[in-house]
Every structure is written in structure tokens, then in C-alpha cells.
Amino acid sequence: MSLDDKAVKPHDRLAQALAGDMEAVNALIREKMASKHAPRIPEVTAHLVEAGGKRLRPMLTLAAARICGYNGPYHVHLAATVEFIHTATLLHDDVVDESAQRRGRPTANLLWDNKSSVLVGDYLFARAFQLMTEPDNMRVLGILSNASAVIAEGEVLQLTAAQDLSTTEDTYLQVIRGKTAALFSAATQVGGVLAEADETAEKALFDYGDALGIAFQMVDDLLDYGGVTDVIGKNTGDDFRERKLTLPVIKAVAAADQTERAFWSRVIEKGDQQDGDLEQAMALMAKHGTLAATRDAAILWADQARAALSALPAHPLRDMLDDLADYVVARVR
């Protein structure tokens, strides 16, 4: 398959194949984000939900359930749960990161205030927990509530690891497993649990979501530096300015000589950043090949995601998940 074929299609093919289910998910999301008493809630939520995220996570749940033969109605509730948890974390992330833009629009904390973002996020978390009780399945509840704790833990870990040059690749993996992969793997796993998939299939679904989430976040962190092409674009360097220790930087710090280490210490640890520092950081990452190395690591995880799928029953949606893993890293190949 050529790169062009993969550049846009897997996600759209998934959306097409799951169109009926996704319609039900979107209707449920609209219903549950309503609030009789506090109209600020649907205002804020609609701003974010209707900004057109890709709805990747709910589609993972729907696909997992369908591949394992599920025919009941509750994959819709769990897909909406997963999207609510995701949206709540976005609202809180924007407060934490003091972001001004999300999905090309001003963030809720900018349009309203931090208070609204915190409290509406809490409301969506609570709604997510209400929704996840609907299938009356205790294992599903355990998986999703555990994922919520792991997500928050990952975010706190990222907060304390920021600005710390001694952050290792292990810590980085821990952070992105928490902040990103935990929801991907929970999304796929609960689809299987709902369908009463056997242990092997359930583990395969978890492994797929876990590896896909890790690849996804590595690519995201790479694109924050413009990808391997090493060209500064308009959104390049947000992580650099926030002094986040992502994989390209961790690898560059590990390979640094004394002068380079002093540079990293100044810009990341001390936060003393001047004009030209981002260019210098990218030159050092290019010199040590850390952007390419990050891309290669992401490809390995995408390959692991695809390998996990082989334990699942043959299904057109399984093939789309396979293509999706490929597509996630195709952006930076």
C-alpha cells in the first residue's frame, strides 16, 4: 500500500464502517452533556466536543466490541464514556498547560476561565462514571476507573518530571503510558470484555491499545519538533517552551557533551530561553539523530500494535485497526 493510500483513509474507513454506532454515540454525548441547571456546562463542552476531534478513542471501543461479536447496545455507552474521560482530561490539561489553542480554536480556559474548565471537566468525569455503570459489568468498571487513576498519575508524573534533565526513557514511557496509552488500552479492552471475549483476545485488545497509544504519543511529541524533517513550523516548540522532557530531548541530553549539557541545563532546567535556542535545540537533536530515533521507536510500537491483532478473529474492522496503526506513524515516516 502506498503512503498516499494510508495518509487519510484508515480513520475515515473506520468512521464509515462504524457510522451507525457513532451516530448513537454522538446522540448520547449530546444528551449527557446537557445540564438543566447550569447552561455553562453544555456551552463549554460543545465548544470542545463539536470542534471536531477525531473521536478515535470511542471508535476503538466500538471496533473492539464488534470484532469480538458483540451485539448488545452498551458499547455505545462505553464509547461515550471514553470520549467524556478524554474531553475532561483535555479541559484540565489546558488549565495545567495554560494553553491558548486546542484543535485550532481558542481553549475553554481562555474563552471562559480556568474555573469553568476545572468544574466542567469534573462534571464530565462524573458523567463518564455514570455512563460506565450502565452495562452493569463490574470488570468494565474496574478497568475504566483504574485507567482514570493511571491517567491522573501520569499527568502528575509529567508535571514533576518537567524541567528535570535526569528524566529517563523509562520515566517518559511511564508518563505517556499514563497520559495517553492508558485510555487507548482501556478503550479497546472494555470492548472485548463487553463482548465476553476470551482471555487471549482481551489481552490482544489491551496490547493493541497500549502500543497504539504509545506510538501515537511519541509521534505527537516528535511533531512538536516538526517531525524528522527538522523544519520549524508555526506550532513547533510548544514542549520546548514548556520545558517538557519528551523522547527527542531525553535522547539528546543522554548524548550531550559538556557544552551541550550546559545548553540543556540552561534552557530546560533554568528555563532561561533566548531567541535562537529552539533552533539550537533542533540542531543538537539532528546532530545526534534523536528525531529519527524517536520516529523509529514509534514505528516499533506501531508494529507491536499490529502484531497484537493477530490473536483476534478475522474481521474487516480488524484490518482497519491494522491500517490505523500504520497510519499513526505514517505521518512521520
Place this chain on the structure above:
Amino acid sequence: MSLDDKAVKPHDRLAQALAGDMEAVNALIREKMASKHAPRIPEVTAHLVEAGGKRLRPMLTLAAARICGYNGPYHVHLAATVEFIHTATLLHDDVVDESAQRRGRPTANLLWDNKSSVLVGDYLFARAFQLMTEPDNMRVLGILSNASAVIAEGEVLQLTAAQDLSTTEDTYLQVIRGKTAALFSAATQVGGVLAEADETAEKALFDYGDALGIAFQMVDDLLDYGGVTDVIGKNTGDDFRERKLTLPVIKAVAAADQTERAFWSRVIEKGDQQDGDLEQAMALMAKHGTLAATRDAAILWADQARAALSALPAHPLRDMLDDLADYVVARVR
């Protein structure tokens, strides 16, 4: 019973009667707030949990379960759940209110940062949801997840009602039912559900918690203006400065003549506050008797709380809950 007898005893008597259970609750709280990967979490949580809140809400759950004859272990999990939800909302409230002090100590958002307060709060919410799945009881899950949504909704409603002079007593009741009473009533109700209490007893427990929570918050709002004694103390006027429409102000606005209304509009709606304005506000509340009227409303709710208890089986803990309702308003009698 004289006021002196009641001034400190009901809460302490409850704590004594429930000492064994509360020890188990505290051990569970310590265990569940630990985090292998993110030591910031127990740091922040311990700061708040060990600052010595009264643990009123978990004691309500324990007492409700015991009164209805519960003998299993899970009232401890639900009591810890309730305290975690409460602690999470405190962390987020302090971010929302930009508070500097809580329980006589600097707030977490001041000691660490808003980011930590938001994310550690999220972690505690997630832990609460994990804990509430332990009894394997779907009705308990429904009640507690619903309460979490109502709490967030109440907080958002308070945010949008702030600075709005047209806020009615109905809206105020809605706000405090959400932000305070919802957790009280859920705390008592789930104790009964766990004990498989009959419908009448369960409703009585809900009604007690609901009315107690409302009385509790009314007294809190009254004490923010120094109580009915109309004396400015060191903590007087926080709500005034934050331009919150609490009951004493709502009643004063309703009784205001044209000049007074202009005053309220300037200090609350426009937020243009000068030296002497708090004194002027308190003089207007005294003139219209709104502090005494707020106290009387709180006493009526406390009486309702006590009346609800009569549908419960006779039990020493029931008598302590009766005294507790009396004590909550005794602070301002």
C-alpha cells in the same frame, strides 16, 4: 440539654462510637492515596487529609450503615470514597476560588501550584470511583456517581450565579444542594443501601443528609458574615469579596430600596468595592434582619433533618445524629 453540652460533644461522641470503623477508614485512605510513580500525589493529599478535617461525611456513612444493622466490611470503603470525593472537591474549589487558606493552613495551590491541585484532585476522584466499586453494588454506584455529577453542576451554577443580583433563593438552594448537601445525602443513603434497609429507612437517611447539608451550608454562609452577632472578625467577608450571592445577601437585595440596590449593584455586580463597604453591607443585612432570617432558615432545615430520623430504628448512633443536627445550627443560635 444546655448549649454547653452540645457545643462540642455530638461530633466527638460520634467519633468515639465509631472509633474502630474510623481507624479502618483512615488506614484505607492512607493506602489508596499512595502512588508508586508520582510522590507529589501523597504529598498534596496528606497536606489536606492530615490537616484534620472533621471527617464528618465518612462518619455519616458509617453511622447510617450501623443504624440499619450492617455488619459487613464495605461501609469502610464507602466512607473512604465519600472523604476522597470531598477532598478532591476541596482541591478544585481552592483553585476556583483562588484561596490561600484552608483549615488554617496554606492551600495546596499556594504551596505547590494550581496544576498539582487540579491533577491530584482528578487522581482522588478516580480513586474514589475505584473504591466505590468494591462492594459490588450497582445502586451504590448509581447514587455516588450521580452525586458527583450534581456536585460539579452545583459548583458551575454557583460560578455563573456569582455577581448576579437576580439570583433567587431557589437558585441558592439549588447551588448548596449541589455543592454541599448532595454529598451528605449520598453519604447517608449509601450506608442504608449497603445495609439493605427498606425503602422508608433509605428515604429517611437521604432526607436527613439532604437537610443536614443544607443547614450546614447556610450556617457556613452566615458565619462568613460573622453570624447573627454582626461583628466583623478576621475571616469575615470572604464571600462578599468574591461577590457570592449567599442567602443573607439575596434576602438583603430583595428588601433593598433604590439607594441600597445601587450599593449592591456596585459592590457585587460591578465589583467596585471600597473601604467600609463590608461594614455597609453588614449594616444593611442587620437593618433587614437577613442574618437572623438565615439562621432561622438553617434551624428549620436542622429540624427537618431531625424529624427524618424518626423513621429509623432506635439506636444510640441515631441519637447522636439527632444531636449533630442540633449542633450544626447551635453555632449560630
